[in-house]
Amino acid sequence: MGKRITLADVAARTGLSASTVSMVLNNRPGSRIPEATAERVREVAEELGYAPDRTARGLRTGRSEALGFISDEVTITRYASAMVRGILDAAEERNHAILMAETDNQARRIDNAVRLMRTRHIDGILLGLMRARQVDLPADVGGLPVIIVNGHVDGYSSVLPDEHQAGLDAVNHLVAHGHRKIAFIGRAAEHLEPRISWTIGRRLAGIDQAMHDAGLGFVHEVHGADWEPELGYRGADEIFDNAEATAILTANDRIAFGVYLAAQQRGLSIPADISVMSFDDEQLASYVLPPITTMQLPYLQMGRVAAEELLARLDAPLSGAGPDGPPGETLVAMPLIERGSVAAQGAS
Structure with missing residues (x-):
């Protein structure tokens, strides 16, 4: 078995410090590293076959770099599956994994899903709903940050269509x-x-x-x-x-x-x-x-916005930002899709 490529190997090949390479490969916000430098780091990392040691990183940061997505029926509904795509896209850009669970609107299955995800040491939870409505989150989330996508739960922030x-x-x-x-x-x-x-x-x-x-x-x-x-x-x-x-x-x-x-x-x-x-x-x-x-x-955008907000909350302690404010709503615009069913009408 070949030697595992480390972050130090990438740093040595690029001639940059290990901390600079780490900020690039971990997509750390606010790093101010020139894009040309960042692109060079990514190219060398790919060339060498570098893969981050997530277990070691988790021990250092206390983060698993995994989010949980629990839905009522979103993942099996083609109409709303764009929500999942938006979440996955945002998570992938930040090198985070997504663990998904479907509950079929059953409180018992929500409890089980939360309990299972906590055993996997996820960093936060996204709860997505097919229909925007008020629901309960009976499970103990153990202090994890939670954002509701396309719905409302008392005490938690949500992302909703405007x-x-x-x-x-x-x-x-x-x-x-x-x-x-x-x-x-x-x-x-x-x-x-x-x-x-x-x-x-x-x-x-x-x-x-x-x-x-x-x-x-x-x-x-x-x-x-x-x-x-x-x-x-x-x-x-x-x-x-x-x-x-x-x-x-x-x-x-x-x-x-x-x-x-x-x-x-x-x-x-x-x-x-x-x-x-x-x-x-x-x-x-x-x-x-x-x-x-x-x-x-806007299911796609709601999923992306919710994941980005959750990741921003997770980054707040690392950046020295203050704690979360009170729960609130983020409204996402509903685009007008103009097709052929509306014609101009003369003055009446």
Whole structure:
């Protein structure tokens, strides 16, 4: 077996100090090392086949360089799997591993996942949710830093989509295209319950504020808590029978799928006869004809931001920074994905 390549070997080959090489290879923040120097260190390390001794480093720093990601069903849901990608990308850039566990919304499995991860001496926990809602974290996390991704747990910081701004942006997009006769499908009192949704109330508040600011009211509203195509189909039929809408705003993409079917069966063209705007950006939203203009849930960015915030907390003691402040929320913008379902409307 060949000799293990050490950090000292990389330093000797580059002619730099071991501390400089260590800062580069460990991606230490605030090192102020010129990029050309850092690139030279990385090239030599790769050429020599250097691999860090994480066990030895852990003994020195008290860190395992591993984070735990516990989710309800994110890792098995293609729609939200971008959250995992964002976490993995941020962790990889900092040479951290990710241990993942799926709980299927069972408190017992959350307890087991936390207990298992603590035996692996992880440095912190990310708890990710498919639907942004308030949940409990019954397990004893042993003082580990925890960040909630797309949800809320009392006493912990969270990273959430900026739903209020998305509601504003959706209505403003329709208004900017000349629409003043707008119908809406999907309001439901149940969604204001925090354990059902922590953010939908904000989405609706943004929608209502933008309508008010534009001096508008919905020409027709269809209420419903089950945000599936059936609601969109039934709601669109009701709108077509009772209102002269030029645009339908739906609370999510799945409702919009039903609107598409109802319009097709009536021989109506989207967007020539009726514009459709939605939220979430499910994968199928880009495959219907025309593809749906929608406000995207930024799962990828939320995962990245949450991992970066957790890593920053872990670095704080090493950099001499103060302790964490009170738990708070980091809001991530929901991008407008403009496709072909909204057309400009002439003045009415």
